[in-house]
Amino acid sequence: GAVVSQHPSRVICKSGTSVKIECRSLDFQATTMFWYRQFPKQSLMLMATSNEGSKATYEQGVEKDKFLINHASLTLSTLTVTSAHPEDSSFYICSAPRRTGELFFGEGSRLTVL
């Protein structure tokens, strides 16, 4: 079964609203989680590294005020897309490494902004 779970799997929202996506590690603690974005027919691109108890580290070109990341506990990281616009429509995927080094991915969340 899944060891990293994302919610919601699909979300449709109106332009200008904010959307929160959750990423949970189900049977292990993760001090770090990673958020990826995949546009249609494009690669998964790392957006940011979520760090428990401290600020996220964003990749170059990713707006931190647009994509708010909170890693409030050792099993939960959230990505909030603020004031979403149609160009933010994408597939968002999180991942978390176990202490063994094995990396687990969530099922992904498809965001559609109308």
Added chain:
Amino acid sequence: GDSVTQMEGPVTLSEEAFLTINCTYTATGYPSLFWYVQYPGEGLQLLLKATKADDKGSNKGFEATYRKETTSFHLEKGSVQVSDSAVYFCALSHQGGSEKLVFGKGTKLTVNP
């Protein structure tokens, strides 16, 4: 910067056919190379990996060999099954297996009975 290029899909095969999905990379140094698979409705899962030149990763009948001279890591399977239908991603990392992965675009494979 680092990049991964894999063959465009979708790929449609009949059961028991031979599968090759090409993957080439551009990177400095000696990255680790991976194939991930995403079955419908599930998260990406590590299929196999290789950490140095000439290593062969294998799992579930799939194989890929790290070819530094051609900067390639092609995925092969001798006889595919319907259950192999999924999206396959080639990826590289300079950190041994987790953390910052650079992915290809993914190749969707459909295997028909």
